[in-house]
Amino acid sequence: EIVLTQSPGTVSLSPGERATVSCRASQSVINNYLAWYQQRPGQAPRLLIQAASTRAAGTPDRFSGSGSGTDFTLTIDGLQSEDFAVYFCQQYGSSPRTFGQGTALEIK
């Protein structure tokens, strides 16, 4: 199975700053089938990005995804208070589907 490793595990930033989350795969993700999710405390994950860079319906344009092969990045420009949450990457190019361990974005 493909192992996804996210970095950093935790990042502390201030509102208005840019956040960058990395997701590295143990092998190439087929067709760059990689998604990003946001999870706030007590809530289900919310899809942000699919196919590495396509924003899901309702995802603000301050969220962007990039990358290919084994290296992917989620960038959040101009952090807002509601963006402080946990972020997960997930690959769906092969089975079993797998998730990264998560990156916690905290307010500095």
Add this chain to the structure above:
Amino acid sequence: QVQLQQSGPGLVKPSETLSLNCTVSGVSLTIGYWTWVRQPPGKGLEWIGHVHHSGTANYNPSLMGRITMSLDTSMSQFSLTLHSVTTADTALYYCARGSGWYPSWGQGALVTVSS
């Protein structure tokens, strides 16, 4: 608007069977795939498997042999059954729509395995 509503017992004894249901509204269960994901307390997400409206299912190998997924299109409901549970199966269980990326999720159901 697609909505998924989960139901099932919150407490299961070790070695017994965990059963969860997910009722779907806003879209037909005969379209596409339906997925289960779980999250142990304070940990990350684990894909359990998905089931197609035809009944074909694909499971995580780590759970193979203990798991069954099914659908009841007349009730707009799909189900997860996990046999011979242990404390390692304690988690928040989510149902979701899709087989690749998941745009719609249930609210989550905490299942605790304890005697």
